[in-house]
Amino acid sequence: PEALLYRVILSSSNPGDVILDPFFGSGTTGVVAKRLHRNWIGIEKEKRYIQIAQNRINAVQPEMHDAATFDVKSKAKSAPKVEFSVLVEHGYLQPGQRLFFGKDKTKVATIKPDARLRT
Incomplete structure (x- = not known):
């Protein structure tokens, strides 16, 4: 589900990082990665799914990237300990x-x- 991938990608990567999905299917990973300003690599062997994924990803229009807005890392977690x-x-x-x-x-x-x- 997109909501689950959203949380996983948001918590484990930063804007500009590359997300790899070796079983790309209908492109949910690419859709969420694009919304969150991540790059992605999707591997899919079924031509039907490749077209579906491409159409879904092309339909996504992410908001303009603003580093301050997309910086969601906790300042407390990165503070010196x-x-x-x-x-x-x-x-x-x-x-x-x-x-x-x-x-x-x-x-x-x-x-x-x-x-x-x-x-």
Whole structure:
């Protein structure tokens, strides 16, 4: 389904990337890739499906590409990370310190000296 391919292509590629579909069929991958400003390679041996795919892809008129609009990568996920062990090694967290999970005071983890957690 297009909706599923939309999510897969959006989450696993960037505009300008190449999407390969070795079983192109009616061209759903090409249609979605074109909408999302991806290039695609489709492999299909049935001439009937090749024509159907070509007609579907030709009918797609994607919006103009604007990098800011099509940049959907999470800034938080790409931000620099600090390893938990570094926080312990530099004294920001202490071995033996208890960590609580949200407002539930019954769920607790204790920091071990090697920065692992005991729950």
